[in-house]
Amino acid sequence: MSEVRPQNPDYAAAVAASFARQGLMQALGIELVDIAPGACVLSAAADPRLTQQQGFFHGALIGAMLDCAGGYAAYSLMPPGSEVLTTEYKVNFIAAAEGERLIARGRVLKPGRTLTVTMAEAFCARAGVETLCAVMLSSLIRVAAPR
Amino acid sequence: MSEVRPQNPDYAAAVAASFARQGLMQALGIELVDIAPGACVLSAAADPRLTQQQGFFHGALIGAMLDCAGGYAAYSLMPPGSEVLTTEYKVNFIAAAEGERLIARGRVLKPGRTLTVTMAEAFCARAGVETLCAVMLSSLIRVAAPR
Amino acid sequence: MSEVRPQNPDYAAAVAASFARQGLMQALGIELVDIAPGACVLSAAADPRLTQQQGFFHGALIGAMLDCAGGYAAYSLMPPGSEVLTTEYKVNFIAAAEGERLIARGRVLKPGRTLTVTMAEAFCARAGVETLCAVMLSSLIRVAAPR
Amino acid sequence: MSEVRPQNPDYAAAVAASFARQGLMQALGIELVDIAPGACVLSAAADPRLTQQQGFFHGALIGAMLDCAGGYAAYSLMPPGSEVLTTEYKVNFIAAAEGERLIARGRVLKPGRTLTVTMAEAFCARAGVETLCAVMLSSLIRVAAPR
Numbered sequence: 001m002s003e004v005r006p007q008n009p010d011y012a013a014a015v016a017a018s019f020a021r022q023g024l025m026q027a028l029g030i031e032l033v034d035i036a037p038g039a040c041v042l043s044a045a046a047d048p049r050l051t052q053q054q055g056f057f058h059g060a061l062i063g064a065m066l067d068c069a070g071g072y073a074a075y076s077l078m079p080p081g082s083e084v085l086t087t088e089y090k091v092n093f094i095a096a097a098e099g100e101r102l103i104a105r106g107r108v109l110k111p112g113r114t115l116t117v118t119m120a121e122a123f124c125a126r127a128g129v130e131t132l133c134a135v136m137l138s139s140l141i142r143v144a145a146p147r
Numbered sequence: 148m149s150e151v152r153p154q155n156p157d158y159a160a161a162v163a164a165s166f167a168r169q170g171l172m173q174a175l176g177i178e179l180v181d182i183a184p185g186a187c188v189l190s191a192a193a194d195p196r197l198t199q200q201q202g203f204f205h206g207a208l209i210g211a212m213l214d215c216a217g218g219y220a221a222y223s224l225m226p227p228g229s230e231v232l233t234t235e236y237k238v239n240f241i242a243a244a245e246g247e248r249l250i251a252r253g254r255v256l257k258p259g260r261t262l263t264v265t266m267a268e269a270f271c272a273r274a275g276v277e278t279l280c281a282v283m284l285s286s287l288i289r290v291a292a293p294r
Numbered sequence: 295m296s297e298v299r300p301q302n303p304d305y306a307a308a309v310a311a312s313f314a315r316q317g318l319m320q321a322l323g324i325e326l327v328d329i330a331p332g333a334c335v336l337s338a339a340a341d342p343r344l345t346q347q348q349g350f351f352h353g354a355l356i357g358a359m360l361d362c363a364g365g366y367a368a369y370s371l372m373p374p375g376s377e378v379l380t381t382e383y384k385v386n387f388i389a390a391a392e393g394e395r396l397i398a399r400g401r402v403l404k405p406g407r408t409l410t411v412t413m414a415e416a417f418c419a420r421a422g423v424e425t426l427c428a429v430m431l432s433s434l435i436r437v438a439a440p441r
Numbered sequence: 442m443s444e445v446r447p448q449n450p451d452y453a454a455a456v457a458a459s460f461a462r463q464g465l466m467q468a469l470g471i472e473l474v475d476i477a478p479g480a481c482v483l484s485a486a487a488d489p490r491l492t493q494q495q496g497f498f499h500g501a502l503i504g505a506m507l508d509c510a511g512g513y514a515a516y517s518l519m520p521p522g523s524e525v526l527t528t529e530y531k532v533n534f535i536a537a538a539e540g541e542r543l544i545a546r547g548r549v550l551k552p553g554r555t556l557t558v559t560m561a562e563a564f565c566a567r568a569g570v571e572t573l574c575a576v577m578l579s580s581l582i583r584v585a586a587p588r
Contacts, residue, residue, distance in 0.1 A: 024205040027174070027196035049174035054293070058171040059233045060211030067207045086206045087409060088433055090237035090384055090531040092558045092578050094551035109576060110535035114408060115381060115435065117533045119576070135550060135560070137533050137578055139382055139433065141409065146201070234556060235580055237384040237531055239411045239431050241404035256429060257388035261555060262528060262582065264386045266429070282403060282413070284386050284431055286529055286580065288556065318499040321468070321490035343468035348587070352465040353527045354505030361501045380500045384531035440495070 006037040007079040014080070015040070015072045022068070030065060032072070038108040040072040046100050057097035059134075062104070062122045066091055066136040069106030070118035074140040077111045083145040087115070089138035097133040099126030106136075116140045153184040154226040161227070162187070162219045169215070177212060179219070185255040187219040193247050204244035206281075209251070209269045213238055213283040216253030217265035221287040224258045230292040234262070236285035244280045246273030256284075263287045300331040301373040308374070309334070309366045316362070324359060326366070332402040334366040340394050351391035353428075356398070356416045360385055360430040363400030364412035368434040371405045377439040381409070383432035391427040393420030400430075410434045447478040448520040455521070456481070456513045463509070471506060473513070479549040481513040487541050498538035500575075503545070503563045507532055507577040510547030511559035515581040518552045524586040528556070530579035538574040540567030547577075557581045 008014055015035045019025060025042075028049060034041040042065050044050060044057075052058040067089050075084040106120035122134040155161055162182045166172060172189075175196060181188040189212050191197060191204075199205040214236050222231040253267035269281040302308055309329045313319060319326075319336075322343060328335040336359050338344060338351075346352040361383050369378040400414035416428040449455055456476045460466060466483075469490060475482040483506050485491060485498075493499040508530050516525040547561035563575040 018200045021198075021200040022205065023195045023198035024175075024208055028171075048170045051170035053165045053168040054230070058169065058211070060207075060214045061171055063210045063214065063236070064205070064207030067210065083201070086240060088237065088239040088382060088411075088431075089210070090235065090578060092235040092550075092580065093233060094558045109533070109573070117382075117535045117576075132550070135558075135578060137382075137531060137576060139533065235529060235558075235578075237431060239403070239433065241411045256386070256426070264388045264429075264529075279403070282411075282431060284384060284429060284529075286386065312494045315494040316499065317489045317492035318469075318502055322465075342464045345464035347459045347462040348524070352463065352505070354501075354508045355465055357504045357508065357530070358499070358501030361504065377495070380534060382531065382533040383504070384529065386529040387527060 006077055011037065011076045015076055018075065019072065024064065025068065028061065035072060035076055038073055038077050038111065040069045040076065040106045042069045042104045044102045057102045057124065059093055062097055062102065062134045063091045065102060065104035066106065066120040066122055066134060067138060069104040070120040070136060070138045071140055073106040073108050073118050074116035077108060078142050081145050083143045084140050085143060087139045087141050089136055091134055091136040093134045095131055095133040097124045099124040101125040103130070114142060153224055158184065158223045162223055165222065166219065171211065172215060175208065182219060182223055185220055185224050185258065187216045187223065187253045189216045189251045191249045204249050204271065206240055209244055209249065209281045210238050212249065212251035213253065213267040213269055213281060214285060216251040217267040217283060217285045218287055220253040220255050220265050221263035224255060224263070225289050228292050230290045231287050232290060234286045234288050236283055238281055238283040240281045242278055242280040244271045246271040248272040250277070261289060300371055305331065305370045309370055312369065313366065318358065319362060322355065329366060329370055331370050332367055332405065334363045334370065334400045336363045336398045338396045351396050351418065353387055356391055356396065356428045357385045359396065359398035360400065360414040360416055360428060361432060363398040364414040364430060364432045365434055367400040367402050367412050368410040371402060371410070372436050375439050377437045378434050379437060381433045381435050383430055385428055385430040387428045389425055389427040391418045393418040395419040397424070408436060447518055452478065452517045456517055459516065460513065465505065466509060469502065476513060476517055479514055479518050479552065481510045481517065481547045483510045483545045485543045498543050498565065500534055503538055503543065503575045504532045506543065506545035507547065507561040507563055507575060508579060510545040511561040511577060511579045512581055514547040514549050514559050515557040518549060519583050522586050524584050525581050526584060528580045528582050530577055532575055532577040534575045536572055536574040538565045540565040542566040544571070555583060
């Protein structure tokens with residue numbers, strides 16, 4: 001993607017405020033690590049709340065973090081007064097998510113007035129080595145924020 | 148799907164035991180409501196932990212429940228000694244998930260020795276009326292359970 | 295889906311005219327079999343042009359027919375002067391597509407002013423028996439038709 | 442992806458032979474441009490057979506080429522005596538595919554004994570400039586080739 005000029009000069013504050021309102025992200029201890037125009041990084045430390053039946057990070061948690069990382073990457077490029085909604089996403093799991101930390105990196109493939117397409121990758125950090133464990137494509141729609 | 152004879156006579160206990168080991172499902176208060184050969188129903192009551200930024204059920208939560216409902220539908224048809232892993236899923240969101248309860252119903256479209264394909268639908272219950280709010284297609288792989 | 299009243303009284307003619315303009319559908323000998331408000335059926339007879347490396351119907355052909363069946367199901371509900379574009383689709387293949395004829399049935403899960411979500415199923419007919427061989431979820435966007 | 446050593450020293454010939462047997466690819470005039478371990482490039486010149494209702498490259502054609510580009514990228518890493526089948530794919534369309542030539546580039550994200558995950562991107566070339574017009578994630582399964 002070439003043009004990544006944010007239409008909202010306060011995009012970082014807008015993303016942080018929206019993220020803070022997400023009860024699910026708070027309940028799971030997920031952190032907003034970085035936000036830039038068209039890109040977002042989230043992170044979560046290993047925790048019993050985040051596991052599947054074998055003790056690895058839960059695929060659905062990975063999906064949730066990828067969804068949010070892509071969503072806020074999209075949101076960062078939207079004009080003030082926008083709200084963002086995911087319309088669909090698809091995730092492929094490619095390695096067991098075992099490690100100390102899960103990191104989700106989302107970026108905008110195609111910004112749009114109505115629809116934005118994003119890609120996001122999840123990495124599992126173990127003893128300082130990051131392994132790609134999942135990848136997502138998603139679509140987000142911009143709607144006017146309720147007053 | 149026609150043939151839905153479980154290979155594991157104790158499939159219901161196997162599903163319940165696996166579900167109980169999922170820290171994420173426990174942390175979010177998600178309940179296993181029903182399991183039958185090739186079908187599974189999960190449910191969650193509205194709760195601040197489960198919201199997105201507007202107070203609706205979070206799309207990623209919906210994804211998580213659909214993933215698990217499809218996954219346990221698949222698992223119910225697997226032979227004893229199996230473990231199930233999601234290899235990919237895709238969800239389309241079709242209505243805002245506002246209501247008292249979220250219900251995820253998964254069923255097997257195609258059981259397989261290696262790969263199983265499932266479909267799952269999420270409904271939001273509000274004042275006794277259920278609305279379809281999301282639909283998922285997913286692939287699950289059977290692996291031998293670790294001893 | 296409950297409400298399936300077409301906004302375009304000439305929806306069937308609009309679908310047929312658009313279908314006839316699709317060079318790909320013509321080149322592959324795909325037929326528009328049925329169109330109803332929110333539903334569409336396409337069909338193709340077995341032909342060497344439509345095969346993959348083992349002689350079965352090609353997965354990409356199945357994807358193409360499902361895409362179009364869902365797309366015209368969506369288009370049938372759009373107001374006059376609309377054009378329809380697929381924004382994304384996902385297909386799961388669940389059985390080898392061997393037989394005399396491939397049939398794709400699409401239907402609208404959720405019509406929308408901007409986005410429509412559809413589901414489509416592909417069946418392979420062999421000696422009079424239909425087997426489900428693939429299933430698709432897709433999103434379509436309505437745009438104003440160019441004059 | 443780090444390890445891209447082909448297990449089949451004759452992978453290029455195996456891919457070319459399989460591609461030549463695909464009636465659909467031949468019928469549409471799609472060319473196998475390049476094959477390397479874990480990567481494949483296909484290309485098609487603009488042609489009335491390949492259009493949708495507005496005269497652009499048909500989305501389903503783009504899906505077909507992405508599917509094959511990813512599939513042969515996967516196949517290039519499989520041992521001799523393998524056959525490859527797509528189990529699922531998902532494509533997001535991100536720009537109108539208008540131009541002289543469509544190019545599909547697939548690469549392996551994760552090779553596997555059973556399942557391989559690939560990513561593929563479609564570019565439209567117009568007056569020498571390539572534009573990303575679609576992106577795909579797909580899963581392929583290895584099966585033993587019939588004798």
